[in-house]
Every structure is written in structure tokens, then in C-alpha cells.
Amino acid sequence: MQTSEQTSRRNFIKIAAAAGGGLFLGFNWSNSSALPVVVDAQKVAAGLVNFNSYLSIGTDNVITIISPNPEIGQGIKTAFPMVVAEELDADWKQVKTVQGNLDTGIYERQVTGGSGAVPHSWERLRKAGATARYLLVEAAAAQWSVPASECTTENGKVLHRTSGKSLSYGELAEAASKMPAPAEVKLKKESDFKLIGQSVRNVDNNNIATGKPLFGLDVYREGMLFAMIQRPKAFGLKLKSVQKEAVKSMPGIVDVVTFDNSVAVVGKSTWQVKKAKDALKIEYEKEAELESSADHNRIFQQLMENGEATVRRKNGDVETAFKNAAKVIKSEYQCPFLPHSPLEPMNFFAHVREDGVELIGPTQTPERARTEVAKLTGIAPEKITVEITRQGGGFGRRLAADFVLEAANVSKLVKAPVKVIWTREDDMTGGIYRPAVRYRFEAALDKSGELIGYKLRGVGMNSGNSTREDNFPSGSVENLLIDSVEYKSPITTGPWRAPITNFLAYAEQSFLDEVAEAAGKDPVEFRLALLEKAKKSPVGDIKYDVDRMIGVVKLAAEKSKWGKKKGVYQGFSVYFSHRSYVAQVGEVVMEKGKPVLKNVIAAVDCGIVINKSGSLQQVRGGVVDGLGHAMYGNMTFKDGAPDQRNFNGFRLIRMNEIPEVDVHFVDNGISPTGLGEPALPPAGGAVANAFYKATKQRLRNQPFINEEAFKGIS
Amino acid sequence: MASFKLTINNRAYDADVEKDTPLLWVLRDNLGLVGTKYGCGIAQCGACTVHLDGKAVRSCVLPVSAVGKAKVTTIEGLSEKGDHPVQKAWDEVDVAQCGYCQAGQIMTAAALLKENPKPSDEEIVSTMSGNICRCGTYHRIREAVKVAASKTN
Ligand code: FES
Ligand code: FES
Numbered sequence: 001m002q003t004s005e006q007t008s009r010r011n012f013i014k015i016a017a018a019a020g021g022g023l024f025l026g027f028n029w030s031n032s033s034a035l036p037v038v039v040d041a042q043k044v045a046a047g048l049v050n051f052n053s054y055l056s057i058g059t060d061n062v063i064t065i066i067s068p069n070p071e072i073g074q075g076i077k078t079a080f081p082m083v084v085a086e087e088l089d090a091d092w093k094q095v096k097t098v099q100g101n102l103d104t105g106i107y108e109r110q111v112t113g114g115s116g117a118v119p120h121s122w123e124r125l126r127k128a129g130a131t132a133r134y135l136l137v138e139a140a141a142a143q144w145s146v147p148a149s150e151c152t153t154e155n156g157k158v159l160h161r162t163s164g165k166s167l168s169y170g171e172l173a174e175a176a177s178k179m180p181a182p183a184e185v186k187l188k189k190e191s192d193f194k195l196i197g198q199s200v201r202n203v204d205n206n207n208i209a210t211g212k213p214l215f216g217l218d219v220y221r222e223g224m225l226f227a228m229i230q231r232p233k234a235f236g237l238k239l240k241s242v243q244k245e246a247v248k249s250m251p252g253i254v255d256v257v258t259f260d261n262s263v264a265v266v267g268k269s270t271w272q273v274k275k276a277k278d279a280l281k282i283e284y285e286k287e288a289e290l291e292s293s294a295d296h297n298r299i300f301q302q303l304m305e306n307g308e309a310t311v312r313r314k315n316g317d318v319e320t321a322f323k324n325a326a327k328v329i330k331s332e333y334q335c336p337f338l339p340h341s342p343l344e345p346m347n348f349f350a351h352v353r354e355d356g357v358e359l360i361g362p363t364q365t366p367e368r369a370r371t372e373v374a375k376l377t378g379i380a381p382e383k384i385t386v387e388i389t390r391q392g393g394g395f396g397r398r399l400a401a402d403f404v405l406e407a408a409n410v411s412k413l414v415k416a417p418v419k420v421i422w423t424r425e426d427d428m429t430g431g432i433y434r435p436a437v438r439y440r441f442e443a444a445l446d447k448s449g450e451l452i453g454y455k456l457r458g459v460g461m462n463s464g465n466s467t468r469e470d471n472f473p474s475g476s477v478e479n480l481l482i483d484s485v486e487y488k489s490p491i492t493t494g495p496w497r498a499p500i501t502n503f504l505a506y507a508e509q510s511f512l513d514e515v516a517e518a519a520g521k522d523p524v525e526f527r528l529a530l531l532e533k534a535k536k537s538p539v540g541d542i543k544y545d546v547d548r549m550i551g552v553v554k555l556a557a558e559k560s561k562w563g564k565k566k567g568v569y570q571g572f573s574v575y576f577s578h579r580s581y582v583a584q585v586g587e588v589v590m591e592k593g594k595p596v597l598k599n600v601i602a603a604v605d606c607g608i609v610i611n612k613s614g615s616l617q618q619v620r621g622g623v624v625d626g627l628g629h630a631m632y633g634n635m636t637f638k639d640g641a642p643d644q645r646n647f648n649g650f651r652l653i654r655m656n657e658i659p660e661v662d663v664h665f666v667d668n669g670i671s672p673t674g675l676g677e678p679a680l681p682p683a684g685g686a687v688a689n690a691f692y693k694a695t696k697q698r699l700r701n702q703p704f705i706n707e708e709a710f711k712g713i714s
Numbered sequence: 715m716a717s718f719k720l721t722i723n724n725r726a727y728d729a730d731v732e733k734d735t736p737l738l739w740v741l742r743d744n745l746g747l748v749g750t751k752y753g754c755g756i757a758q759c760g761a762c763t764v765h766l767d768g769k770a771v772r773s774c775v776l777p778v779s780a781v782g783k784a785k786v787t788t789i790e791g792l793s794e795k796g797d798h799p800v801q802k803a804w805d806e807v808d809v810a811q812c813g814y815c816q817a818g819q820i821m822t823a824a825a826l827l828k829e830n831p832k833p834s835d836e837e838i839v840s841t842m843s844g845n846i847c848r849c850g851t852y853h854r855i856r857e858a859v860k861v862a863a864s865k866t867n
Binding site: 390628 | 734742743744750753755759810811812813815820839843844845850851854
């Protein structure tokens with residue numbers, strides 16, 4: 001048993017009595033093999049031990065669980081506490097969940113991105129709940145003078161069956177806080193889960209439905225000023241001069257300040273600063289090429305032929321395979337830039353004082369926000385607090401800290417608390433887009449229709465590696481070459497929900513459909529044959545679990561009655577991303593001569609499903625998002641400026657355009673993986689392949705709506 | 715600046731603002747009613763939906779000077795205890811993901827059911843298609859409107 005605090009405080013679970021009575025369990029989320037340590041309650045009371053991360057059980061029977069990761073709509077604030085409550089055997093009705101603020105001393109990976117929070121924290125959360133449960137049982141056993149092994153727990157109570165005694169967690173909390181913590185705790189068997197796997201409603205439903213201030217944009221503080229920022233109107237321009245005076249005298253305007261290439265109008269209300277910003281007279285000068293979409297098309301084509309490529313994966317000898325091929329299939333796929341369009345536009349609150357900074361708002365990366373503001377202001381990170389609000393969507397956009405820095409910059413310059421607000425136009429034209437990309441696929445088939453060679457080249461705009469070289473079909477093809485060419489554009493780009501794969505999956509799954517057709521094989525059989533090959537005689541490294549992939553392929557085929565429905569055109573797609581496996585079948589029917597997407601059937605393997613209701617939402621939302629952007633999402637440029645500035649020009653999918661989405665989860669008891677992203681990548685391919693069956697036209701460019709097959713259909 | 719007398723959620727409010735200020739920003743910046751959301755500012759997304767004499771309107775394009783004597787209802791005033799059938803249905807069906815669009819969705823649905831207590835599926839879809847949900851919760855929005863309709867007489 002550890003009893004010393006000196007033994008690396010960071011790595012221990014800490015227990016102490018709460019000031020008002022009750023059990024505090026300050027557990028460290030950063031080390032899943034944590035050994036527990038007993039901390040002297042007096043020291044806690046004296047403020048000697050930092051208890052920012054805890055599960056607490058009050059004598060009033062309220063169990064408070066902090067969820068440290070930003071909530072952007074992925075449901076983490078409900079799912080995390082569910083895991084703790086499961087091991088604790090708490091009554092879910094007793095549980096209160098609280099959003100944690102940034103605290104790097106206690107939390108690790110306080111990030112929302114990459115669908116990584118659940119896999120990262122699964123063990124930690126379970127141990128936190130199990131440790132508290134252990135202590136409560138010990139406390140009850142001591143009180144009743146019975147062996148702990150005779151006690152059981154249920155719905156927030158410890159029970160002793162033979163004597164019929166029972167005590168609530170609230171009644172036991174104080175005594176539990178004085179029990180020595182265990183060196184190891186036993187976790188439940190998955191088959192004993194009661195809460196995990198159930199449908200639990202979003203913990204903030206009531207706050208959302210009654211309009212409580214939850215979001216960044218809802219932050220209002222005494223003396224707070226409002227700021228809007230005019231950024232260069234085109235990528236490639238830089239600020240030359242601005243006429244500040246005329247705008248400064250407009251009603252409600254307090255100041256006009258500049259930093260970097262930005263002009264900030266600061267004033268007393270949102271509307272006043274918006275009007276003043278619109279009235280700004282600014283001169284810009286060119287600092288880089290002002291690119292138009294026509295330039296991008298030309299660049300893509302040139303680089304596809306002559307670009308300097310970086311080899312990402314090479315197996316066997318592709319040249320020979322293609323020389324010996326009976327049939328070669330070659331296709332190119334392209335997509336445009338996309339804004340993230342979270343419904344809550346970028347915004348942030350900052351108050352930069354001489355002795356510290358207060359930051360509040362929607363960020364997927366609170367730690368990055370703090371680090372960058374520390375750099376900007378020269379104020380030590382310990383003196384910068386970051387309060388994380390609920391976020392009106394993120395989709396990757398809030399991984400960047402540009403809007404946080406803007407707020408800090410303005411607050412520093414005007415020496416006042418400031419909320420920076422982006423209009424929708426700012427949000428759409430402000431950059432950090434999903435980059436445009438073009439892919440060329442080539443496949444070599446032998447006489448019997450076997451895939452003997454495969455080539456993929458990606459030409460990306462600021463994408464780095466625009467391929468995912470180790471994904472399927474890699475591992476199943478003897479001769480394979482995957483490379484990428486990079487183009488540096490002045491248009492800023494960044495991660496967008498399921499980075500790279502949000503488009504690559506569609507392109508690849510459409511191409512595999514083309515190959516299957518050329519080989520005269522059923523698309524599902526064709527994929528299964530490749531997967532069998534990857535299993536029996538893997539070529540090179542395989543980084544996906546072949547059996548799990550086969551599992552979702554078969555489940556989607558079974559649930560969609562693949563190939564057995566009359567008058568329904570089905571398209572297949574399967575993809576592995578962010579540690580999860582998702583297969584989808586799109587179903588199109590012809591109505592009055594027009595192809596109409598009716599259904600998407602999804603088979604999902606994300607391991608154990610924590611919250612059924614929330615998980616279903618993530619999959620449906622991911623399909624709707626993937627389909628919506630594949631179908632309609634289009635951002636084009638003229639002389640460096642986006643042509644689409646708001647939702648009138650940029651089309652988002654609406655209720656009348658969605659198919660039914662039927663979701664099936666694989667039940668395999670494997671530790672859970674993320675679900676915020678993996679359902680999106682396969683959607684475009686399933687849908688495109690279904691449209692192909694119905695119309696005999698391949699959709700090789702996004703948005704589909706601009707393709708030949710949809711001419712005259714809106 | 716001009717002074718406006720407004721009746722919001724059955725309460726009288728005074729606002730000193732310029733007359734072209736959209737009702738949305740008066741609610742949010744001046745009156746502390748932040749449940750009504752900003753999404754686009756051009757009547758495209760519906761996040762800012764409030765009721766004007768019971769009818770759904772987009773407060774982002776409604777100048778405060780045009781409100782006049784009309785009674786405004788915002789999400790905060792849809793019901794006293796958050797138990798309007800639409801609000802209850804939203805919880806029962808567990809609609810929200812990020813939740814940002816949902817105040818506008820709820821206000822749009824509540825106005826629809828007030829006018830048409832038993833809407834057909836097509837009527838629900840055509841009305842609700844005016845509101846964007848970037849998270850894609852459309853299936854459950856549709857279901858929740860039906861649940862609410864089944865519980866209203
Ligand atoms: S903010 Fe009013 S409709 Fe979008
Ligand atoms: S729930 Fe996020 S925009 Fe609708």
C-alpha cells in the first residue's frame with residue numbers, strides 16, 4: 001500500500017473527506033495503472049492537495065462526475081460519466097455531470113478530436129468508479145462487522161443480503177473517505193454491465209430545450225466589449241492601411257485596432273460592431289498568388305502527371321503487374337475545399353490583465369489555446385485559465401486557436417474583457433478549410449479477374465500525405481504503389497471531421513466498385529475475397545483488423561438483404577478509420593424517372609457501445625454529414641476569395657433530403673473505440689455506388705449535384 | 715438610439731438601441747435572453763426562430779422597430795417549467811447533439827403544432843426543412859415533432 005505523497009503525486013488516486021462531509025475521489029485521468037494513495041484529509045482542508053479532478057459523493061447522495069473533454073455534440077459529457085457510474089453501481093438518477101476546465105496537472109489529452117477520447121479514457125474511468133465502489137463496500141462492511149465479500153452493491157446502495165441491511169452511498173461517503181484505498185481494483189465483467197449499452201439521454205437536454213446559456217456565444221461579462229474582425233477578403237492579400245477614424249465615430253464603437261493582417265472593431269454591442277465593420281475602408285496588397293478554382297483544376301492535372309511524388313507504400317512490383325495485366329482500370333476523383341460550418345460560428349472571450357488571462361469559450365483544444373496565448377502575451381501558462389463551454393459543433397474547426405488568439409490580441413490592445421464574434425460570412429470565408437484533393441486510381445486485373453496491381457496517387461492542397469496508405473485494400477494486393485504530391489496553396493486548410501478519409505474513402509470505395517464491375521464480380525464478394533486474401537496471405541503490414549472488417553461487411557450485406565431487393569439499386573462501401581469499422585449500403589429507387597436515395601444501412605463495429613442513444617446519433621449524424629457534403633458541399637474561389645459566403649450560397653443538407661438511416665452495431669465486447677467520425681467516410685461511396693447502379697453514371701467529383709447524372713435534378 | 719417597449723414572454727422590457735437592430739441581438743445583448751441563437755443572420759438556418767404573436771419568425775432579420783405591439787415568445791418563455799409538449803418530446807426522443815440549433819427547431823415545431831396540431835409527415839418535413847441542423851439530427855427532430863403531436867390535443 002502506498003501512503004506517501006512524495007511518490008509522484010501525479011500518478012495516484014487520491015481520497016479524502018470533502019469539506020462538507022462526503023467522499024472525494026480525486027483520480028488521475030492520465031495514468032490508467034494508477035496506484036491509489038490515501039491523502040490526509042486535513043491537508044486537503046488546508047488546501048495542500050489539489051482536487052480539481054474528482055468524482056465526489058456527497059452526504060446528500062449526489063454523485064458528481066467531472067467530464068474533462070470538450071463537448072461538441074459527440075456526447076462525451078454523457079458517455080464518460082456513464083462509464084464511471086457503471087463501475088460504481090450508482091443510480092444514474094443520483095449522478096450530476098460537470099464540464100471540467102483545463103487542468104493539465106490532472107487531465108491528459110483534454111482534446112476533442114480524432115475520435116480518441118473514449119479509447120483513451122475507458123480504463124481510467126472504470127477504475128475511478130471501481131475504486132470508489134470498493135471503498136464504500138469496505139466502509140459498510142466495517143460498520144456492520146461483516147466481511148466485505150458478503151456485501152454487494154446496487155443502485156447507489158451497499159447491501160448485506162443475509163442480514164437485510166443496506167446503506168446508501170451518501171450515508172457511507174464520509175466513512176468511505178477514511179478507508180485505505182486498494183492497490184488494485186477488480187473491474188466488472190462486460191456481461192455484468194447494466195448502464196453501459198443502454199440508451200441514456202443527453203445530460204444537457206433540459207438546458208438545451210429551455211435556452212440556458214451554455215455556449216461560447218452566450219458568454220457575457222460585466223464590462224465586456226464586443227469585437228468583430230475584418231480579415232483579408234482573399235487568400236494572398238495582406239493589410240496595407242485602414243481608415244479608422246470614420247468608423248470610430250460610429251455609435252457604440254470604442255476602438256478600432258489592428259494586429260497581424262486583421263482590423264478589429266470594438267464596441268458595445270454585436271450589431272454596432274457589425275455595422276462598423278461593414279463600413280471599414282481597408283486597402284490590401286498582394287503577398288501571394290490569388291488563386292481561383294480554375295487554377296486549382298489546372299494545378300491538379302499538372303501535378304498528377306509531373307508532380308514530385310513521395311512514396312507512401314510499396315509492395316511487390318507494380319510496373320510488371322500492369323504490363324502483364326489483361327485489363328487496366330484507371331479513374332480520377334476530385335473534391336473541392338469545404339468550410340466546417342459549425343452552427344455556432346467561431347467566437348471566444350478573453351480578458352488579458354497584467355497578472356493573468358481569463359479565457360472562456362468553445363475550443364476542441366484548450367491546452368493549445370493556453371499555450372498560444374501564453375506565447376502571445378508573455379504571461380506564464382499557470383496564470384492563464386481556460387473555461388470550456390459547450391460547443392455548437394466543431395467538426396475540426398475548433399482544433400485551431402486562431403480565434404482564441406484574436407480575442408487575446410484585442411483584449412490586450414484595448415485593455416478590457418472582450419468577446420470576439422465571427423459572423424457566418426466570417427466563418428465561411430475565414431479559411432482553415434477541408435483541402436481540395438484529387439486522386440488517381442489504377443487497377444490491374446489478370447485474365448480471371450484477380451486484382452494483381454493497384455496504384456493510388458493523391459494530389460493534395462496543404463494536405464501533407466493525402467493518402468492513408470495502410471488502409472484496405474493495402475495488405476490484400478500483391479503489387480501496390482501509393483504516393484502523394486503536395487501543393488502549397490495560400491488558402492488555409494486544416495482537419496475536417498475524419499481528415500483525409502472524409503473524401504478518400506468515397507473515392508476508393510467508388511473505384512473498387514468500378515474494379516469489381518470490370519472483373520465481373522459482385523462488389524461485396526469482391527471485397528470479401530480481397531479480405532480473405534489479406535487474412536490468409538497478407539502483403540506487407542496490415543494495420544486494420546481483417547476479421548472485424550469482414551464482420552461489418554457481412555453484417556451490412558445481411559441487414560440490407562444485399563442483391564435481393566427488387567426495384568432497389570444498392571451500393572456498397574466499407575471503411576476503417578479512427579479505430580472503428582463501418583460498412584454501409586446505400587439504396588436508390590427510381591421515382592418519376594429520377595434517382596432518389598431512400599435508405600442507408602450501416603453496420604458498425606466500434607467495440608462496446610457505451611450509450612446506445614448517443615451512438616445511434618453519431619452514426620446517423622455522420623451519415624447525414626457525409627452524404628450532405630458529398631451531395632451539395634461546394635466551395636469555389638475567384639481571385640483568392642471564396643464565392644460562397646453564407647448558407648444561401650453554400651448548401652447544407654436539410655430534412656427533406658435525408659434518407660432513412662438504419663444502424664446495426666456489432667456486439668463483440670471489445671474495448672470501445674471512437675464514433676464521432678468513423679460513420680462519415682463510407683457514406684459518400686455507398687451512395688455514389690447506388691446512384692451508379694440506378695443511372696449507370698459514375699460520380700467522380702464532389703459535389704454530386706454538379707455531376708452529369710444530376711443535371712436537371714435539384 | 716431609440717427606446718423600444720417590448721412584450722417578451724409576457725413581461726415588459728425596455729431597450730435603448732438603434733432602430734435597425736435585429737430583434738435577435740436585442741434579445742441577446744440587451745435583454746440577456748441568450749436562448750435564441752445566431753447561425754447565419756440572413757434567414758437561412760432558423761437558429762434564431764422566435765414567435766411573434768404565436769407565429770414563427772426569424773429574429774435575425776426582424777428589426778426591433780418592426781416588432782411594435784406584437785407579443786414575442788422566446789425559448790425561455792415557451793413554457794414556465796420547460797414542460798411544453800415539444801420540449802418534453804425533445805428530451806424523450808433525445809434529439810440534441812451539440813444542441814445549438816435546437817432552440818430554433820423547438821420554436822419552429824411549437825408554432826407548427828399550434829397552427830396545425832396534427833400535421834402530416836409531409837407537413838412536418840416541409841416546415842422543419844427550413845431549419846438547419848449541422849449535426850444532422852433530422853431523423854429525431856422529425857420523430858420528436860410526431861411524439862409532441864401525439865401528446866397535444
Ligand atoms: S440566424 Fe436567423 S435564420 Fe439563421
Ligand atoms: S444539434 Fe448541432 S446543429 Fe443541431
